[in-house]
Amino acid sequence: MHWLFGDQLGPHFLAPGDGDGPGRDTPLLMIEARSVFRRRRFHRAKAHLILSAMRHRAAELGDRLTYVRADTYRAGLEEATGGRPVTVHHPTSFAAAGLVRALPQVSVGPARGFLVPxxxxxxxxxxxxxxxxxxxxxxxxxxxxxxxxxxxxxxxxxxxxxxxxxxxxxxxxxxxxxxxxxYRPREDAIDDEVRRDLDRWEKDGDVSFVGRDGPRRFPATRTEARAALKRFLAHxxxxxxxxxxxxxxxxxxxxxxxxxxxxxxxxxxxxxxxxxxxxxxxxxxxxxxxxxxxxxxxxxxxxxxxxxxxxxGEEYRRSNVLRHTAPLPGWWNDLDADSVHAHCLRTVLAQVRDTGWTHHIPRLMVLGGYALQRGWDPAEVTDWFHRTFVDGYDWVMLPNVIGMSQYADGGRMTTKPYTSGGAYINRMSDLCGPCAFKPGDRTGEHACPYTAGYWSFVDRHRDRLAHNHRTSRAVRQMDRLGDLAEVRRQERARGDTPP
Structure with missing residues (x-):
């Protein structure tokens, strides 16, 4: 029997390859483990998409696949196989890789779905x-x-x-x-079933989600995904x-x-x-x-x-050279965009709440930039991105957030911290025009939280940034600011309240 994880749903995971894939007649297994959704407070749209994709694939594969709904992967594997040998392609997370290696009945083959071994x-x-x-x-x-x-x-x-x-x-x-x-997919009876199950799990208090669900915006089948690719290329x-x-x-x-x-x-x-x-x-x-x-x-x-x-390696998760330890505030964890006054952050947080997605610049410069400026714990920020984005997986978010977004690795991935004042957001968007804050103001009633936050960040990490050729100029600029003391006072007073 060959085991397919829920992110191994395309035909390339069934191709024989160089002898490391299942044969044409090999029986298949997929396990829907409820414990996955208990461990984290996932975005509801993400949970819906994953379950919809798994159940659609099960319907496509028919009798060849055994689909098990269990409390844990171990329980599902025992139910389906009774200890008989199983093969699997290398999973996409340290946790899943550790699980399959700990199971003596499971043989692990190379990863698929990537260009480079x-x-x-x-x-x-x-x-x-x-x-x-x-x-x-x-x-x-x-x-x-x-x-x-x-x-x-x-x-x-x-x-x-x-x-x-x-x-x-x-x-x-x-x-x-x-x-x-x-491209936008159309929901079907499988989506209805998934939504009923998620409603029941929440009502029973078994799991808790954040964000809004529906209608499904992203492909759940190979046919839908190919249609989305075709439309993108053509239009x-x-x-x-x-x-x-x-x-x-x-x-x-x-x-x-x-x-x-x-x-x-x-x-x-x-x-x-x-x-x-x-x-x-x-x-x-x-x-x-x-x-x-x-x-x-x-x-x-x-x-x-x-x-x-x-x-x-796994230890990369604990990188925190900037020693940021502040916890994520409740309004951020709850995706409470309505409590935010800064127009850019309010808009982007609402997009995440409503769809579980924004593109890479809002992620990096609006969401990640705000977290970095406030000194939030990078491990918590990583987990938040993992939970709340429909395309977020541990392998995706760990380097993207620890290395790129939060600079917690001190430059192993990037040459400088990626954060900015309001001027960048104003230049690259239309988000600043209707905002009560002004991108050029560091202090006062209309001080932009990104502009003030940027200089506060540079101030806190002056020594490190002064020795980086890409950020030393910012330190020299900061030293010429006449209102730096007021910026410090203002940022301390802000605390973790929404801007």
């Missing part, structure tokens, strides 16, 4: 002999080795990195981007690149693909996504900067985060 990444990292493991170097290595967006030994279009072309401010003349609507890829770092209050999706949850559930294979995008450029239907930006997100960043999760 872990052993190849380890070899690449070791060959660098102590040099930094920067994403840009890794990305170029992947493109060369997998012949992605390459013309011979040169990058397609003549440049490896087109970020400069992909950081445009949002258009000021419209509240939304002029692009086709994203949204063209405009993706220029505004991928921009934000609009009335358009949270912009030109983003909304494919991350499908990739992370295993409904799409990353190779097919980058190959299809490259085909659009080769056929003259999409500009190189948009295609390169999309390929970078998958073959570059997603792959890089996956590899670092395993390469850095």
């Amino acid at each position: 872990r052993k190849d990444f380890a070899t690449w990292a070791e060959e660098r002999e102590g040099k930094s493991l920067r994403q840009e170097d890794f990305y170029r290595w992947v493109r060369r080795n997998h012949d992605v967006l390459m013309d011979g030994d040169q990058p397609a279009g003549g440049r490896w990195n087109l970020d400069h072309d992909n950081r445009q401010r949002p258009p000021r003349e419209s509240a939304t981007l002029p692009v086709g609507r994203p 949204r890829l063209n405009g993706f690149g220029p505004f991928e770092d921009a934000m609009l209050a009335a358009d949270p999706v912009m030109s983003h693909s909304l494919l991350s949850s499908s990739l992370n559930l295993g409904l799409l294979d990353p190779a097919e996504c980058v190959e299809r995008a490259e085909e659009e450029w080769r056929a003259g239907r999409a500009p190189i900067n948009s295609v390169e930006g999309f390929v970078r997100q998958i073959a570059g960043w997603r792959e890089y985060v996956w590899q670092l999760y395993w390469y850095f």
